[in-house]
Amino acid sequence: MTKTLLKSLLIDQPSGTPESVIVRCLSQRGAISAAQIARMTGLARSTVSTALTGLRKSGMVVEIVGPQEGTKGVGRPAAALALNPEAGTCVGIHISLDEVRLMVADVSHSVIAEQNIPLGVDYTPQQAARMAKEVIAQSYADKGLPVSGLLGVGVSVSGPVSPDGVVQRASIVPTWAGVNIRNVFGPVLQQPIFADNESNCSAIAEMMWGAAVGHEDFVLFKIDLGVGGAIVQNGRILTGIAGGAGEFGHISIDPTGDLCRCGNRGCLELYASFTRPLEQIARVVGRSVTMDDAILMAEQGDVRALRMIGDTAEIAGRGLGMIGSVINPPLIIIGGRMALAGDILLVPLVASYEKHTLIKARDLPPELRTRITIGKHTENDVLLGAVGLVLRHHGRLQ
Amino acid sequence: MTKTLLKSLLIDQPSGTPESVIVRCLSQRGAISAAQIARMTGLARSTVSTALTGLRKSGMVVEIVGPQEGTKGVGRPAAALALNPEAGTCVGIHISLDEVRLMVADVSHSVIAEQNIPLGVDYTPQQAARMAKEVIAQSYADKGLPVSGLLGVGVSVSGPVSPDGVVQRASIVPTWAGVNIRNVFGPVLQQPIFADNESNCSAIAEMMWGAAVGHEDFVLFKIDLGVGGAIVQNGRILTGIAGGAGEFGHISIDPTGDLCRCGNRGCLELYASFTRPLEQIARVVGRSVTMDDAILMAEQGDVRALRMIGDTAEIAGRGLGMIGSVINPPLIIIGGRMALAGDILLVPLVASYEKHTLIKARDLPPELRTRITIGKHTENDVLLGAVGLVLRHHGRLQ
Structure with a gap:
């Protein structure tokens, strides 16, 4: 009963009643106070209070006391x-x-x-959907959860996804190019399907559980074997008309540069990802090296790893400086596996950003400066974000 | 009486009553129907109807019949x-x-x-404010308008303006660097003061009277003796934390390039503005040439002017391709004096954008493509936009 009602309030109702507005707010924010709900939703406190009484009576909303994982630092009150x-x-x-x-x-x-x-590299989308169905059923059985409680499935894709759910470019997962996510997963899973690209999912993870909690406007810049990004404004992911917003890795910084997997030349990803630096380090040390290896080497003072991370930071900062001149965001979060390097990456990156962007921090009072920080999630950000798609009701495919 | 009331509804009330919401909607949109007001404000049609009865009775809102300048193409009904x-x-x-x-x-x-x-090149901000006061008084007297009907003054500045009204960088108008617009104009004019940079004002002009009427999301890219820009999302100008959003001219595309007036190297403005092309044309024709001269020469088939406009279009398209990979906007409007070249500029610019941006139009159905078009205003866009600051209640300095 409660589950049916929650699904109706959270997923089916396009807008509407105070109850559905409150449930969506809690779904997005986790645990907050009644006063915070009123402020965030714009509803009158008396309306919130009346609706909460009903929602608590039905068991849909509960009171939580004491600290809870993932909500630290949000200024959560004792009873939320x-x-x-x-x-x-x-x-x-x-x-x-x-x-x-x-x-x-x-x-x-x-x-x-x-x-x-x-699944092996040549798996078809249909195989993936069938396997997902099996694994979901198994996971729910293992944990003793009723599948009827499932509210929706969020899908994170390594490539831009258009608003109608079509994977636009999928050089990382070629079998998914041109595939409609809804058509693949909808009929098999029989659930509401939400989808967006993996960097946008990472941004949602940082916004719900990570370094962007409490921030409505920020840019995420991921440095990994590729370069990805996302733009969040007023708490919403900017998708662009065709799902192509935040594709920072494919800013073409050198029109005569090397060919990129996207088909353009000289994309930022070729210079600011850690793929080429790993090849360079591997060449001089005479064995293959992972990103984690390189970070460990740098932490132990290896000058070669330090130089490669520094050079990557320099050009990533230059790319971010361009983005700064376009967006001038209040907050930039550095994500991706290389973010684990911490200050070894961040310090030269911030210096490079300051050098190349138009508006210099040194000219501004602290409250007008763009803050650049390391993200909290690098391991499971895309999965957390895929869950977040459902909780934030972002990227619903109809 | 009506004037005092309008000022109260339009300027003073931070939010609130249906009357103030409707008056602000009309102030932003010009002439629209009651049904459009309901849709745009989210108010119930009965609420709109009741409030409009009062507003018409007080003489604040009037019915307009037949077409009116500046509202064409908005699908305006016969009686608005x-x-x-x-x-x-x-x-x-x-x-x-x-x-x-x-x-x-x-x-x-x-x-x-x-x-x-x-005023001459070395005028002080204080002189400007005093002269503005005199000219306003004179203009109002000439037209028989009561100064008491003045609702506010919008100020367009050739440089980024921070949210608190400080001119951040003013290489075009050096005497204004670091000046607080509110402190200069507020005490002299004794009016609510609004301010933003000139490209943001141009975007407001295109949104209220030009090529972006009816569009809530677009990018403006100005090609003139400099390069400027603006980003509009959900009908609001994106200002950035320090007023530095949309500074497309200062995307540094070549970190080893020539010094730019902003203090960085290789800014897009150095290559995509028409300053250097004019010098090139002047050198080969042996006399000084204006932008209008160059456009006329190109229209008459002069290969030198055609080449310079084509080259500018190529690099402007490349810069816009970068912005496309960051924002993926539905609409890009080309403004600035060089937009008067029309298709001579637009055709190679669109081809260059398609070449350099990530998401290609050829891969997309028409409704997901970024449309690039020439703006409607090039002559008085910044002034129209400065007026628009007040009408849209954007950039209010408190």
């Missing part, structure tokens, strides 16, 4: 309200080259299960 | 509602190197007067 963890669950799926990863979380923002499904 | 032109006026001011330009318009979006005040 949250959706009843038993009232519903979400599934997040991440599609990558040779596997599909899957996460189950409840509406109070707690992760219940996580699983990787190896 | 607008603010009573007699109910209030706005002043727009544009600050440039050696003069201050001034425009008076009424709340129905009609221009009443326009005037240039030559």
Whole structure:
């Protein structure tokens, strides 16, 4: 009963009643006070109070006392309200080259299960959907969760996704190019499907659980084996007309440069990702090196790893300086695996940003400066974000 | 009485009553129907109807029949509602190197007067404010308008303006660097002061009277003796934390390139503005050449002018391709004086954009493509936009 009602309020109703507005707010924010709900929704405090009485009576909203994982630093009061963890669950799926990863979380923002499904590099989207269905059923059975409590499935894709759910460019996962995510997962899973590209999912993860909690406007810049990004404004991901916003890795910085996998020349990704630096380090040390290896080497003072991370920071800062001259955001979060290098990456990156962007921090009072910081999630950000698609009702495919 | 009330609804009330919401909607949109007001404001049609009855009775809102300048193409119905032109006026001011330009318009979006005040290159902000006061008084007297009907003054500045009204960088108008616009104009004019940079004002002009009427999301890219720009999202100008959003001319595309007036190297403005092409044309023709001369030469088939415009289009398209990979906007409007070249500029620019941006039009259905078009205003866009600051209540300095 409660589950049906929650699904109706959270997923089906396009807008409307105070109850559905409050449930969506809690779904997005985790645990907050009644006063915060009133402020965030714009509803009158008396309206919030009346609606909450009903929602608590029905068991859909519960009071949480004491600190809870993932909500630290949000200024959460001692007694906060949250959706009843038993009232519903979400599934997040991440599609990558040779596997599909899957996460189950409840509406109070707690992760219940996580699983990787190896599929081999030539798997078809249909195989992925069938396997996802099996794994979801198995995970729910293992945890004793009713599948009827599933509110929706969020899909994170390594490529731009158009508003109608078509994967636009999929050089990382070629079998998904041109595929309509809704058509693949909808009929098999029989659930509301949400989708966006992986960097936008990472931004949602940082916004809901990470370094952007409490921030409505920021830019995410991921430095990994590729370069990705996302723009958040007024708490919403900027998708662009065709799903192509935030594709920072494919800013062409040298029109005569090397060919990029996207078909353009001299894309930022070729210079600011850590793929080429790893090749350079591997060449001089005479063995293959991972990003984690390189970071460890740099932490131990290896001048070669330090130089490669510094050079990457320099050009990433230059690319971010361009983005700064376009958007002038209040906050930039550095994500991706290389963010684990911390200050070794951040310090030269910030210096390079300051050098190349138009508006210089030194000319501004602190409150007008763009703050650049390391993200909190690098391991499972895309999966958390895929769950977040459902909780934030972002990227719903109709 | 009506004037006092309008000022109260339009300027003083931070939010609130249906009347103030409707008056602000009409102030932004010009002439629209009651049904459009309901849709745009989200108010119930019955609420709109009741409030409009009161507003018409007080003479603040009037019915307009037949077509009216500046509202064509918006799908305006035969009988539309607008603010009573007699109910209030706005002043727009544009600050440039050696003069201050001034425009008076009424709340129905009609221009009443326009005037240039030559001041010489070394004028102080205080002189500008005093002269503005005199010219406003004179203009209002000439037209028989009561100064009491003045609702506010919008100021367009050739440089980024921070949210608190400080001119951040003013290489075009050096005497204004670091000046607080509110402190200069507020005490002298004794009016609510609004301010933003000139490209943002141009975007407002295109949104209210030009090529972006009916569009809530677009990018403006100005090609003139400099390069400027603006980003509009959900009908609002994106200002950035320190007023530095949309500074496309200062995307540094070549970190080893020539020094730019902003203090960085290789800014897009050095290559995509028409300053260097004019020098090149002047050198080969043996006389000084203006932008209008060059456009005329190109229209008459002069291969030298055609080449320079083509080369500028190529690099402007490349710069816009970068912006496309960051924002993926539905609409890009080309403004600035060089936009008068029309297709001579636009055709190679669109081809270059398609070449250099990530998401290619050829891969997309028409409804997902970024449309690039020439703006409607190149002559008085900054002044219209300065008036628009007041009408749209954007950039209010408190």
